[in-house]
Amino acid sequence: xxxxxxxxxxxxxxxxDSLIAYFIIVLFLxxxxxxxxxAGNGDIFFRKQADLNVFFGVAKWTLFFFIxxxxxxxxxxxxxxxxxxxxxxxxxxxxxxxxxxxxxCFLMVAITLALTLPYYITITYLGKxxxxxxxxxxxxxxxxxxxxxxxxxxxxxxTSNQIVAFLLALSIGIFFQxxxxxxxxxxxxxxxxxxxxxxxxxxxxxxxRGVIDSKDLIYFLSIVVxxxxxxxxxxxxx
Amino acid sequence: xxxxxxxxNKSYGPQKAVDDISFEVKTGEILGFLGPNGAGKTTTMKMIxxxxxxxxxxxxxxxxxxxTGALKKQIGYLPENNPLYLDMPVMDYLAFCAAIQGVPHxxxxxRVLDMxxxxxxxxxxxxxxxxxxxxxxxxxxxxxxMIHDPAxxxxxxxxxxxxxxxxxxxxxxxxxxxxxKTVILSTHILPEVEATCDRILIINKGKIVADGAPAxxxxxxxxxxxxxxxxxxxxxxxARQALANLPGVSAVEISNPSELxxxxxxxxxxxxxxxxFELCVQRKWILAEMIxxxxxxxxxxxxxxxx
Numbered sequence: 001x002x003x004x005x006x007x008x009x010x011x012x013x014x015x016x017d018s019l020i021a022y023f024i025i026v027l028f029l030x031x032x033x034x035x036x037x038x039a040g041n042g043d044i045f046f047r048k049q050a051d052l053n054v055f056f057g058v059a060k061w062t063l064f065f066f067i068x069x070x071x072x073x074x075x076x077x078x079x080x081x082x083x084x085x086x087x088x089x090x091x092x093x094x095x096x097x098x099x100x101x102x103x104x105c106f107l108m109v110a111i112t113l114a115l116t117l118p119y120y121i122t123i124t125y126l127g128k129x130x131x132x133x134x135x136x137x138x139x140x141x142x143x144x145x146x147x148x149x150x151x152x153x154x155x156x157x158x159t160s161n162q163i164v165a166f167l168l169a170l171s172i173g174i175f176f177q178x179x180x181x182x183x184x185x186x187x188x189x190x191x192x193x194x195x196x197x198x199x200x201x202x203x204x205x206x207x208x209r210g211v212i213d214s215k216d217l218i219y220f221l222s223i224v225v226x227x228x229x230x231x232x233x234x235x236x237x238x
Numbered sequence: 239x240x241x242x243x244x245x246x247n248k249s250y251g252p253q254k255a256v257d258d259i260s261f262e263v264k265t266g267e268i269l270g271f272l273g274p275n276g277a278g279k280t281t282t283m284k285m286i287x288x289x290x291x292x293x294x295x296x297x298x299x300x301x302x303x304x305x306t307g308a309l310k311k312q313i314g315y316l317p318e319n320n321p322l323y324l325d326m327p328v329m330d331y332l333a334f335c336a337a338i339q340g341v342p343h344x345x346x347x348x349r350v351l352d353m354x355x356x357x358x359x360x361x362x363x364x365x366x367x368x369x370x371x372x373x374x375x376x377x378x379x380x381x382x383x384m385i386h387d388p389a390x391x392x393x394x395x396x397x398x399x400x401x402x403x404x405x406x407x408x409x410x411x412x413x414x415x416x417x418x419k420t421v422i423l424s425t426h427i428l429p430e431v432e433a434t435c436d437r438i439l440i441i442n443k444g445k446i447v448a449d450g451a452p453a454x455x456x457x458x459x460x461x462x463x464x465x466x467x468x469x470x471x472x473x474x475x476x477a478r479q480a481l482a483n484l485p486g487v488s489a490v491e492i493s494n495p496s497e498l499x500x501x502x503x504x505x506x507x508x509x510x511x512x513x514x515f516e517l518c519v520q521r522k523w524i525l526a527e528m529i530x531x532x533x534x535x536x537x538x539x540x541x542x543x544x545x
Contacts, residue, residue: 003338006334006337006338007338010323010326010334013330014323014325014326017325017326018325081321081324082317082319082321083321083322083323085284085289085317085321086315086317086321086322086382088289089287089288089289089310089313089315089317090310090335090338090339091310091311091338091339091340091386092310092338093307238289238290238291
């Protein structure tokens with residue numbers, strides 16, 4: 001696994017080197033900070049509850065848009081410039097490359113989320129906090145990010161155009177984020193159940209309410225594994 | 239490590255890029271891979287590195303198949319267009335390549351400095367690769383290929399974009415490396431092959447059309463000796479007649495009557511230097527020049543690949 005880690009470190013450095021990282025962090029904090037603390041109608045002060053549910057709800061959408069922006073260049077750019085050839089002829093397997101790329105995006109998101117921990121500290125001063133619910137909310141965000149990163153990597157692995165990769169990641173993502181839930185709402189019986197199970201939002205909400213169910217964990221992990229597996233297959237075709 | 243290529247085949251759709259190629263490269267040998275554009279050089283090299291899967295056949299390095307992927311640490315590869323991470327500083331990039339090729343952590347810094355020195359990157363080492371000229375990027379490409387001290391070097395057009403001084407340096411470097419490593423390099427520049435390679439492999443339309451040392455190939459193509467001579471104190475027609483009557487000579491051509499220049503072709507497997515000299519002594523002609531005309535590698539190449 002060492003090569004995957006070396007790749008992850010390089011990618012993470014590339015994010016911070018090219019200012020993409022700072023741009024993403026600042027935008028993310030600006031969005032989530034505004035809606036969590038300042039938006040007036042619907043923010044924490046309006047609800048008068050010492051929890052971060054508002055933040056989790058906003059972060060779910062900001063991450064949905066930001067993660068494809070992180071993942072789009074990962075494999076697409078390497079394919080476009082040909083560096084993928086150089087990378088894959090080094091002592092790494094296709095799988096290690098995909099894992100390394102995944103890890104770098106995941107760490108990038110984790111760093112961004114870690115910077116929102118002052119929100120947590122702030123609300124502990126504002127009232128009685130359900131610490132379990134906060135941590136499981138963060139866990140939910142990390143799992144959701146992992147799922148979208150693997151979808152984004154897959155999108156990036158099948159094209160050499162970053163814009164296509166970005167839009168593709170969003171259009172696959174929108175089903176999990178939103179559409180499966182809508183479809184489930186209009187269906188009954190088995191099909192309704194199926195789509196409701198597929199909806200990422202449903203699983204995310206159950207975790208961010210503080211209930212960590214193995215079903216939800218398995219759901220997120222299977223999206224991650226499937227996404228990474230498909231990316232691996234896609235880069236092994238050459 | 240020896241490289242053994244057995245019945246390599248690769249098609250892109252209906253087009254056969256590599257058609258049943260087999261050859262062997264021994265340790266300490268520098269093999270020059272020649273061929274017109276689209277002959278299958280790059281495809282073959284990509285298959286040797288294990289990057290492209292082969293349709294049929296196998297590549298064995300040190301007796302082990304590249305299909306297992308276990309040999310990657312033994313191979314240093316410089317791809318055709320020298321793709322590099324342009325945003326990275328040279329030193330960081332080389333350190334990354336060393337780390338990923340499994341160079342122990344404690345040895346990385348030294349290896350990077352070695353490569354910077356060997357490839358003459360000293361003045362540019364802190365720049366980002368994007369800021370380097372093409373020649374310096376090529377040096378970075380060579381440095382990354384050699385950073386883990388591989389037993390096998392696969393270099394796809396290693397000297398493109400280099401200035402003449404750099405080309406000489408890189409050739410010397412390759413020659414030096416070739417003493418203990420197995421090197422396969424492809425190129426369009428024919429003098430380069432003669433200067434660097436022990437052996438030449440010419441491929442055309444996915445097939446091997448020639449294989450041998452540069453000198454051998456030239457001799458094969460030549461077949462018969464051609465001498466360019468210049469005489470003094472002789473009559474044009476007289477000299478032509480006398481030369482043509484020599485037993486070893488098959489044809490005489492007057493290339494410049496006023497300067498008394500002739501092209502003399504010998505019979506196959508026959509050398510006529512001595513006969514010409516003796517004729518001149520006998521007739522009291524001055525033999526001012528006698529130059530053996532060699533078939534150039536260019537001619538060999540053209541003969542084999544144009545059809």
